Amino acid sequence: MERLLLHGGVVSPESRLTMKTDDELRTRVCLVTGAARGIGKATAEVLGAAGAKVVVADISELGAQTAEGIRAAGGQAVFIQGDVSTAEGAANIVASAVAEFGVLDSLINNAGILRLAPSFEHTTIEQLHDLMQINFESVFHMSKAALPALEKSGRGSIVNTASMVGFRIGMPSHAIYGASKAAVVGLSMTMAIELAPRGVRVNCVxxxxxxxDLFAEEFLKSNSSKDLESGGKETLAAIPLGNYARPEQVAEVIAFLAGSASDYVTGQTIVIDGGFTGI
Ligand SMILES: NC(=O)c1ccc[n+]([C@@H]2O[C@H](COP(=O)([O-])OP(=O)(O)OC[C@H]3O[C@@H](n4cnc5c(N)ncnc54)[C@H](O)[C@@H]3O)[C@@H](O)[C@H]2O)c1
Structure with a gap:
């Protein structure tokens, strides 16, 4: 029989075939935070369509509609309302998820907010605290709460939503937002190293x-000297692929990182920006 050398050992062609991972998501329980709308909702839907059991977590009761939509399309999903930005809220969400499905394989830390200021020195300390608590501390709390279940899964995967701002570029009005997302990337890199021997991967998008809605509500408002339309046009012109991302275009990459299709990828941040920061 044909044998393949692998790190001094051997695997058979049959076992190589088991690495086909398209269907692997259907065996996973995936918890998506901030899944009432936007990127989180799209991620929950992509995972649900792939057959995963999806836990839709959000502070907004609209998360119930995301879960309903997945079930209506033939998938499996539950909604858990809660606040990911506190240790107690995170612990409750994870406990409810594990009580529902028994296991947890993938945690997608997507919930986040955008608070803009004319420039960094005009940022209030309240804005700073809100951004750090909801965008960064949430990742810490949720990951800590979920770790025992993710480790038990044996194929745990954490995917954190960062941003091109704070990772590749700075952007006017986004000083503390960028800092909160830089903190997410920084935390993820060390978590990836610490958790690799425990069978848990950690990546960012x-x-x-x-x-x-976050973009519409906050980002275009930041172009204070322009109206919404012209501010938007200028942003579009900076994107080589010529359009804003649709939430599902981010969701597809998150789903790849959440499942075993990416099982040799950890500690990475994948930029999904249509070439905006192309270097
Ligand atoms: N939209 C963009 O252009 C963009 C770009 C880069 C990064 N991101 C990041 O992607 C993520 C999703 O963004 P989006 O555009 O879909 O935003 P959105 O505002 O449409 O959705 C965010 C969701 O998070 C939920 N949420 C907020 N605080 C929460 C809390 N404390 N506990 C639980 N849920 C909470 C909200 O209720 C909402 O449903 C965020 O982390 C954001 O920073 C967005």
């Missing part, structure tokens, strides 16, 4: 401009 760094989206560019994604057409979501």
């Amino acid at each position: 760094a989206p560019g401009v994604v057409a979501t």
Whole structure:
């Protein structure tokens, strides 16, 4: 029988075939935070369509609609309402998820907010605290709470939503937002090293401009000297692929990192920006 050399050992062609991972997501329980709308909702839907059991977590009761939509399309999903930015809230969400499905294989830390200021020195300390708590501390709390279950899974995967801002570029009005996302990337890199021997991978996505309510509500407002339309046009012109990302274009990359299709990838941040920061 044909044998393949692998790190001094051997694997058979049959076992190589078991590495085909397209269907692996259907065996996973995936928890997606901030899944009431936007990128989180799209991620929950992509995972649900792939057959994963999905836990939709959000502070907003609209998360119930995401879960309903997945079930209506033939998938499996539950909604758990809670606040990911506190240790107690995170622990409750994870406990409810594990109570529901018994296991947890993938944690997608996507919930986040954008608070803009004319420039960094005009940022209030309240804005700074909100951004750090919701964008960064949430990742710490949720990951800590989920770790026992992810480790038990034996194929645990954490995917954190960072941003091109704070990872590749700075952007006016986004000083503390960028700092909060830089903190997410920094935390993820060390978590990836510490958790690799325990069978848990940790990666980030760094989206560019994604057409979501968050973008519409906050990002275009930051172009204070322009109206919404012209501010938007200028941003579009900076994107080589010529359009804002659709939430599902980010969701597909998150799903890849959440499942075993990416089982040799850890400690990475994948930029999904249509070429905006192309270098
Ligand atoms: N939209 C973009 O252009 C863009 C770009 C880069 C990164 N991101 C990041 O992607 C993620 C999703 O962004 P989006 O555009 O879909 O935003 P969104 O505002 O449309 O969705 C965010 C979701 O998070 C939830 N949420 C907020 N605080 C929460 C809390 N404390 N506990 C639980 N849920 C909470 C909200 O209720 C909402 O449903 C965020 O982390 C954001 O920073 C977005």
